[in-house]
Amino acid sequence: MHRTQHHCLKPLFWPLHWAFAGLAVLPGVALAQNASPPGTANNATDLGQVEVRGNRNNDTEMRRESSAAKIVIGREEIQKQGDANLGEVLKRLPGVTVQGVPGRGGAIRMRGLGGGYTQILLDGERLPPGFSIDSLLPEQVERIEILRAPTAETGARAIAGTINIVLREGQRANPDDLKITRSREYGHDSTLLNWVHNLNIQPMTGTLTVSVTDQYRPDASSSVIASQVLPGGIPRAETRSNESLGHRQALHANARLQWRGEQGKTLALTPFVVYSDFSGTGLIQANRLDPGPLVSETAQTLNQSRFAMARLNGQWTQRLSADDRLEVRFGVGQSEYDLRLDQTLVPSNLSPVLLVNNTQFQNFVDRSGTLSSKWTRAMDNGHQVVSGLELEGVRRVEEARGVLDDNAGDLTARTLRWAAYAQDEFKINRHWSAHTGLRYEAITTEASDISGPKSNNSSVWTPLLHALWKPDPAKRDQVRMSLTRSYRTPTLHNLMARPVNSGEVDSRPTRPDRIGNPDLRPEMATGIDVAFERYLTGGGVLSANVFRREITDLIRYTVSEQIGPYWAPNQTRWVSSPINIGDASTQGLELEAKFRLNQAFTDAWPIDIRSNVSFFSSKVKQVPGPNNRLDQQPDMTANLGADYRIRRIPLTLGGNLNWNPDYDTRRTEQQFFYQGVKRVADVYGLWRISPASAIRLTVSNLQPRDYITASTFDNVSYRESSRTTDRNWRNVQLRLELKI
DSSP: OOOTTTGGGHHHHHHHHHHHHHHHHGGGSOOGGGSOOTTOOTTOOOOOOOOOOOHHHHHHHHHHHOSSOEEEEOHHHHHHSOOSSHHHHHTTSTTEEEOSSTTSOOOEEETTOOTTSEEEEETTEEOOTTOOGGGOOGGGEEEEEEESSOBTTTBSOOSSEEEEEEEOOOOTTOOOEEEEEEEEETTEEEEEEEEEEEEEETTEEEEEEEEEEEEEEEEEEEEEEEEEETTTOOOEEEEEEEEEEEEEEEEEEEEEEEEEOSTTOEEEEEEEEEEEEEEEEEEEEEEEEESSSOEEEEEEEEEEEEEEEEEEEEEEEEESSSSEEEEEEEEEEEEEEEEEEEEEEESTTOOOSSOOOEEEEEEEEEEEEEEEEEEEEEOTTSOEEEEEEEEEEEEEEEEEEETTOGGGOOEEEEEEEEEEEEEEEEEOSSSEEEEEEEEEEEEEEEEEETTEEEEEEEEEEEEEEEEEEOSSTTSSEEEEEEEEEEEEOOOHHHHHOOOBOOSSSSOBTTBOEEOOOTTOOOEEEEEEEEEEEEEOTTSOEEEEEEEEEEEEEEEEEEEEEEEOSSSSTTOEEEEEEEEEEEEEEEEEEEEEEEEEHHHHSTTSOOOEEEEEEEEEEEEETTSOSSSOOSTTOOSEEEEEEEEEEETTTTEEEEEEEEEEOOEEEEOSSSEEEEEOOEEEEEEEEEEEEETTEEEEEEEESSSOOOEEEEEEEEOSSEEEEEEEEEOOOOEEEEEEEEEO
16 A cells, blocks of 8 residues: 555665675775776885774774674764764664654664664663653764674663664863854754863863754644444545644753773763753644535644753772773663643634644653673683673653543652673684673563552563674684574553543544553564674775564554543543564664775775665564564665765765655554655765864755655454655754864
């Protein structure tokens, strides 16, 4: 269904097709760095071996030397495109997708797998409650590490993989960075100010990053809803349109302070503060086209929210001996979120048929604390043994009020997690090295709401094995293999979510109410990964990775009709809640190539090529096919990017094309979902005025196209479909970059 747009984008993929076809023959090409350029005299003076290594090569070496599969993205690549938020950087990384409307942020996913399958870490620690990756700016990040298979140390809640975001590190010799950005989207201007200050307060060094945002963001969407009681019922049709303009003012500040003492003692402190205030006004237009006379209703909306978070993380490291090192980490923090949503019919004396006058209020406060210790010992026989303990506690107090569900708004919950692990990293011989680990993790979640106390307990053992084989240690080719056990735990929202009303007079299968399920079990996955990597002599890498995951106790949201107890007595509503639906499998192929064009073709320009393409497939065994894939996993995702520095003038040009095809998903026997094509082109130009100043022009979403999603429910007695079109626009950004 809805395949009319797929074929028309195939021509756009041919450049990617030929780029990767070329990669297949690159191993046999004599790379340009090993040959003399045309016109070079053969009797040139031999200066011996000269090696020039930049940050990009350091990132590549970190990836190459890691015993577990790891991709490292450093500062150079993070800041190259001039992105406004970190999500725009992540969407271009191998196998990573960002859900939602282009330029609007969304869930970060690896290998196309849904929420909870990808583990997101900040400086090696799990994200604090309420924290969103969208709140991070590229200027705050030192590097991004992608681990395709879990390790005992980083955690096994990573069926798809792990993304570790490392914040900026201070360097004494570096000047301050100041960036002033002005952007324009659909006639609305936004401003961003970012300052990175390197601290040198003896005996501590570090860095302070401060960002101030004043952003306007328009949104517009329209939906067409069709329904029919079967068999022989009268078809009904409705349309909805929603336009809004949001204004966000935000302050983000983080620092990394480090003290170095004698005998390997170090203390690192990382305070983090976020404050965001949002206000948005909108207009909803609802029309019932048939049966009967036309019904048209209009409602004004006012959305006001505030988010504040303060957190302090610390790390103490001490050498106990020449071979032993102890590391203790701690973190404490609090986040608070306030939301008020007003929906008012115009005129207000209408008897509601489609929309209702509604005021909803939500407030939650999360308090969290973490404590962990890690002991590392280097053995005489080349083994490096790491063992550790982790403890994490989160407490949430939530209050909510709404006209339609006033009695079900309050929730008190807490989560306690502890884990123990041990791993051994060792070199077997010149050709082989290995990484083995075992991890145990237990999680207890307790909550209390209007229905009484609820609890959920889960614990898992996860053995992990990684191996690295170098066929010829003198060369730069290597093969990685991983056999792992990983899992996905139900979130607090999955388990204990308060009942949330759809905000409409009649709930629908495609717009249902929502509720949690405290009886969920964690998903378990057995996985295998095999990767081939070739590291090019002049910099760059070619890699191919295949993977497979066998998943049990898959969690999926299903829709059914329910009566109370959270709604009016004897009132039947359509409700969406999560259940363990059964088993699933997924597999894929991931290709990546980063190189300079003149490495493959001697006479070519020195253009840096960044390209990756991933192919995915999956099957949920308890759901009949076709398209019984894992939720919202595309068939593929691809990126093609290039950067070229013009030597004669201080100008660098570049861009990237990100492409995800459309696809259908059968979620259950009754529920179907469609995701339209997502294609985003970004270009930039950087003019270096002086060594200390530059001007950057970035155009994101160069050719906007509507973002289309659709859902269908059909249980033989009732059928309903909803198709939503979200608009998006080109964003033009002008930035002044200064080193002061």
